[in-house]
Amino acid sequence: MTGAKQPFEAVVAEHGATVLRVCRAVLGPHPDAEDAWSETFLAALRAYPGLPADANIQAWLVTIAHRKAIDVTRARQRRAVPVGDVPEAARAGGAAGGPGGPAGGGDDPAAGDEDVWAAVSALPVKQRQAVAYHYLAALPYKDIAALVGGSTEAARRAAADGIRNLRTAFAGAAAKGADR
Amino acid sequence: MTSTVGEPGVSALLGITAPGDGELRRLHDRLATAADEDGILDIGYTTIDSPVGPLLLAATARGLLRVAYQNEDHDRVLSVLASRVSPRILRAPQRLDAAAREIAEYFAGRRTTFDLPLDFSLSHGFRQLVQQRLPQIGYGNTRSYGQVAEMVGHPNAVRAVGTACATNPVPIVVPCHRVVRADGSLGGYAGGPAAKSTLLALEAA
Numbered sequence: 001m002t003g004a005k006q007p008f009e010a011v012v013a014e015h016g017a018t019v020l021r022v023c024r025a026v027l028g029p030h031p032d033a034e035d036a037w038s039e040t041f042l043a044a045l046r047a048y049p050g051l052p053a054d055a056n057i058q059a060w061l062v063t064i065a066h067r068k069a070i071d072v073t074r075a076r077q078r079r080a081v082p083v084g085d086v087p088e089a090a091r092a093g094g095a096a097g098g099p100g101g102p103a104g105g106g107d108d109p110a111a112g113d114e115d116v117w118a119a120v121s122a123l124p125v126k127q128r129q130a131v132a133y134h135y136l137a138a139l140p141y142k143d144i145a146a147l148v149g150g151s152t153e154a155a156r157r158a159a160a161d162g163i164r165n166l167r168t169a170f171a172g173a174a175a176k177g178a179d180r
Numbered sequence: 181m182t183s184t185v186g187e188p189g190v191s192a193l194l195g196i197t198a199p200g201d202g203e204l205r206r207l208h209d210r211l212a213t214a215a216d217e218d219g220i221l222d223i224g225y226t227t228i229d230s231p232v233g234p235l236l237l238a239a240t241a242r243g244l245l246r247v248a249y250q251n252e253d254h255d256r257v258l259s260v261l262a263s264r265v266s267p268r269i270l271r272a273p274q275r276l277d278a279a280a281r282e283i284a285e286y287f288a289g290r291r292t293t294f295d296l297p298l299d300f301s302l303s304h305g306f307r308q309l310v311q312q313r314l315p316q317i318g319y320g321n322t323r324s325y326g327q328v329a330e331m332v333g334h335p336n337a338v339r340a341v342g343t344a345c346a347t348n349p350v351p352i353v354v355p356c357h358r359v360v361r362a363d364g365s366l367g368g369y370a371g372g373p374a375a376k377s378t379l380l381a382l383e384a385a
Contacts, residue, residue, distance in 0.1 A: 004259060004262060004263040005263070005267040006259065006262060006267070007223075007258045007259065007261070007262045007267055007269035007270075008267055008268055008269050008270055009225075009258070009269050009270050009271055012208055012211065012270070016199075016204050016207065016208065017199050017204060020197070020199050020203070020204065020207070021193075021194070021197035021198070021199075022197075024197040025193060025197050029196065029197075034203075034207060037207055038207060038210055038214065041207075041211050042211060042214055042215060042218065042220075045211070045215055045220055045221075045270075046218075046220050048267055048268055049267060049268060113195070113196050116192045116193070116195070116196050117196055120193070120196070131189075131193065132193075135187075135189075135190045135193060136193065136194070136197065162189075163187065163189040163190065164189065166188075166189035166190075166192055166193060167187070167188045167189035167192075169189075169192065171188065
C-alpha cells in the first residue's frame with residue numbers, strides 16, 4: 001500500500017480532536033465551533049481524492065478550518081450576535097444544557113475555565129488564530145502568515161504575545177481556583 | 181509541539197478546548213450523515229458480530245461492496261478499498277442496516293436467500309460472472325468446482341472457478357462456501373475452513 005491514501009475514516013480519527021480544539025479556540029465554546037468542525041470535514045472529504053498523497057493532512061485541515069470558522073463567524077454576525085459576546089453566550093448555553101454546549105458537558109469543569117475563555121476571547125483575532133494554529137495544530141508560522149496575512153515574523157510574534165496573555169490569565173484562574 | 185509541553189498558556193488552552201465525552205463520536209456520525217446526503221460518501225462501512233467472528237460490511241451507494249472476515253484484517257481491507265475504489269470512506273452503520281439485518285437473519289436460520297443490491301466493482305470478467313451465478317446454488321446445497329464450471333458454460337475452467345470463489349468480495353451473501361471439492365472435502369475459504377464448515381453445518385441443520 002505504499003503511497004496509497006488512507007481511508008478518510010482514519011483522517012477523522014487522527015485529526016478530529018485537534019481540529020475541534022482549533023475551531024473551539026478560534027470561535028469559543030459555542031455550537032458554532034462544532035458547525036465549523038462539521039463543515040471542515042465535509043469539505044475535506046469532498047476534496048480528499050484530489051489531495052496529493054504526501055500532503056500534510058493536518059495543515060490542510062487547519063487551512064480549511066480557518067476558512068470555515070470565518071464563514072461561521074460571518075453567519076453569526078448576520079444573525080446580529082456581537083462577536084464579543086462569545087463566552088457569555090457559551091456560558092448561557094451551557095447553563096441551559098443546550099446541545100453542543102461547552103466541552104460537550106465535560107465531567108470535570110476545571111476551576112477558572114471562564115477566566116481562560118474570557119482571556120481567549122479578549123485576544124486580538126490574529127493572536128487567537130496564531131495561538132490556535134501553532135500551539136494546538138503545530139502549523140508552521142509561514143503557513144499561519146499565509147492564512148491570517150502579514151509576515152512570518154508577525155505570525156510568530158502574534159503567537160508569542162497571545163500565549164503570554166493566556167499564561168497570565170491561566171495563572172490568575174489557577175489562583176482563583178485555589179481560593180475556592 | 182513537544183517544545184510547548186509545560187507551557188501554562190498552552191495547558192490552559194488544551195484544558196478548555198478538550199472534546200467532551202462522546203462529542204467526537206457524535207460529530208463523526210453527523211459528518212457521515214451529511215456526507216451521505218451530499219452524495220460524497222463513496223463507501224460506508226460497519227462491523228458486526230457473527231458466529232464466524234466479526235465481519236466487516238462495506239457498501240457504496242449502489243450496493244454491498246465487501247464482506248470481510250477478521251482474518252483478512254479489516255484495516256487492510258479498508259486500505260485496499262481506498263486505493264481500488266475510493267478513499268472517501270467513513271464508518272456509516274446506517275448504510276449497512278439492511279445487510280446487517282439479513283445476515284443476522286441468515287445466522288438465526290430465518291433466511292435462506294439474500295435480497296440485497298450488490299456492487300461487483302471489485303471483480304471483473306469471468307470471476308464476476310461466476311460470482312453472480314453462485315446464488316443459483318440453493319441454501320443447504322453444495323456443488324463441486326467442476327459443476328460450477330459447467331454451470332457457467334466453461335466446463336474446463338475448474339481452476340478459474342476456484343479463483344473466482346477465492347476472490348469473492350461478498351462471502352456469505354454470495355455463497356462461495358457452497359462450492360466444495362469433488363471428493364467432498366471442503367476446499368479453501370477466505371474465512372478459513374472452520375468458517376466454511378460452520379456455514380455448511382448451519383445450512384444443513
